[in-house]
Amino acid sequence: MMIMKSLRSRRPLAVAATLSLLGVGLTACGGSDSDDTGAAGTVTIRALLAAQPATLDPIVGARSAQIVWATMLEPLIDTDDTLAPTDTGLVTSWDRTDATTWTFTVRPDISFSNGEKADAAAVANTITLTRDSEASQLKSYFGNVSEITTPDATTVVVKTTTPQYNIPDLLTTVYLVPPAYYQEKGSEGFAAAPVGTGPYVWAGGNAGRDISVKKNPDYWGPKAENEGITFTWANEAAQRLALIQSRSVDVSFDLPPAQANAAKAAGVEVVSTETAMKIIAFLDSTKAPFDDPKLREAAALAIDRNAIVDGIFDGQAAADAGLLNVRPGEQPAQSVTADPARAKELVGGAAPTVQITYPAAQYTNIEEVSQAIGGSLEQAGFKVSYVPLDYGTLVKRIIGRQVPGISIFAGVPNVAVPDYFVSGFMKTKSITGNCPDPQIDQLAQQALEQDDAAQAAPIYEQLNKIGVVDKHCYVPLYRQIFNYATGPGVSGVEFGPLNTVDFTKTTR
Structure with missing residues (x-):
């Protein structure tokens, strides 16, 4: 229930599955005879998960679904290779003004993909939702936060009742949501079509079958090197192995040891990470x-x-x-x-x-x-x-x-x-x-x-x-x-030790 500097999509890759073995996504992935090829930057990456995300709302959702939502949404604070908070994300600096006061500076001129401003007010609203929403997964971590104010468009002041040294660390797993859109749609509506500031934007989904995101042309950071990602899922490890072997998917996550060994024996590229x-x-x-x-x-x-x-x-x-x-x-x-x-x-x-x-x-x-x-x-x-x-x-x-x-x-x-x-x-x-x-x-x-x-x-x-x-x-x-396999010619899948994935450099 952590992060790395360049890894925009984070956390555990297995979630609850509701699919039968058939219909897992052969059609959604293009089928075994699909030849979705093209120059780098023109392909959609086909990613196969172990199960369907339970929700794409980061306020109420367990972090197990971040592999999908974190393509579109970003944490308030980024982290470096030592897992320490760094200034490369939406929040660029912080200072402990006194024992119970933290002051954060928000990166200026950032907008959500729907045009809302990703400013201090949005940051304060997201922290408030995280603290106060009844179903918030992170509610227990923010109970000590007593006041959140925004002196200006790039400054957020967080006060705690008693001293708390880890507030910046906690903000590395709080994902920014647009205030007006989230209020309008509610948790379920937001999860049905998330809006964020990330390198990808929502492209649609077929209930129980697939979820797609596409490259955000207006992303404030480095642009994705592919056109987007289509996520499908299969709770049977044998099916995940079969789909990567048949080239129906580009990357297949969460292969148990037996399937990982079988994939290696068949000449499939497998990466293993503790x-x-x-x-x-x-x-x-x-x-x-x-x-x-x-x-x-x-x-x-x-x-x-x-x-x-x-x-x-x-x-x-x-x-x-x-x-x-x-x-x-x-x-x-x-x-x-x-x-x-x-x-x-x-x-x-x-x-x-x-x-x-x-x-x-x-x-x-x-x-x-x-x-x-x-x-x-x-x-x-x-x-x-x-x-x-x-x-x-x-x-x-x-x-x-x-x-x-x-x-x-x-x-x-x-x-x-x-x-x-x-x-x-x-x-x-x-x-x-x-x-x-x-x-x-x-x-x-x-x-x-x-x-x-x-x-x-x-x-x-x-x-x-x-x-x-x-x-x-x-x-x-x-x-x-954790074992995952990649198809022929697929490169740039960045998987971190905290079950984090960055797809922005993935090509084939």
Whole structure:
């Protein structure tokens, strides 16, 4: 739930799928005998996703749909190759005027593709929507913002109730929307035809089949080197492999290890990247059976992340035992190691029932991972049931506190600071709310009041220990190694470690 300087389209590429295997997009993509060729800059790139985006509204939408909407919309602040905020985006500078005041300068003379001004008022409106919209995915991150003002057309002043060092970081995942158009259309209307300031503009879509964007000739930055992108989706990995092999698509995302290996063996170009997307098992400490701390510990000790990585992914994933180590290469100071014998001892003869809920077709091999976790729990003495849901339904149920037992889904640190997971998953008023604890809330607040990330680091280590090691509310599993394949002659697909994609340089 982060970014790179040149990567305009961001985040996880798998979303909930509603398609059958047939009709996935052969027609929309042009069919296997299509020959949509031409000089560089005259072709439309055909991109195949693992699933259909749930919504293209960045205010209420999970960041899993950014690969599509971020072709048209842009974040308020860009980031550099170290994932730090930089001045190359819509907001060009910021200053911490005092402990609770941030002043931002907006790039002048930028307009949305519908002609509205992308000025300070638009920035302030977007931050306000993000803070106040009931269904906002980022609502919990902006609760400390008390006032947003615009002294002039290029200045936004954000005041917080208490000091908060990471406001610029948070704005790297807030996408600018046009105030008048968004108010007129509402969330659903906006999602049906998004308007932004990005290198592409909406070109239409066929419900359940495809979404198209075309080059924005008036884009304020470097123009795209292609005419546009048509997105289709297929939740079956075998279908994604078949379509790239038949040259029906130009790039096929999210190939599991078996399909990636098959593609390589067939001479298809495959790129593999270790990402920051982390699959996590969330245990709900507010409901049975995991309102019992002993049973949470048993579940945490029963799950063997290394066995999952080796057995399901053949090593093509990276076991990760930490929750708040959000930057590539970071490891937690303390973690939990699987101990099946101790897990069985803790469960005893109670045979408690555990529901495992997971987003079907959302992540690579997620069903196999869920079954492996369930098998480990059964060996420890739990009785297990499975509830596969589409991603959108799972998110709504989690927000509504309607998922007992274990829910499995990914955390992506869209902002390169640990608070992104603390506020998203650990605080009482977080998205998940699965581990309410006044001590966690107090430490989270204390961390944000530090001068910078370095000063906050020891507090985040303490929070990781409480959530993962002491309370066992979170069982981190692994970071995904993401595979995507490109067709003959296709170049310029820029994929970043935070599941980000820039299509502007893509040609064939």
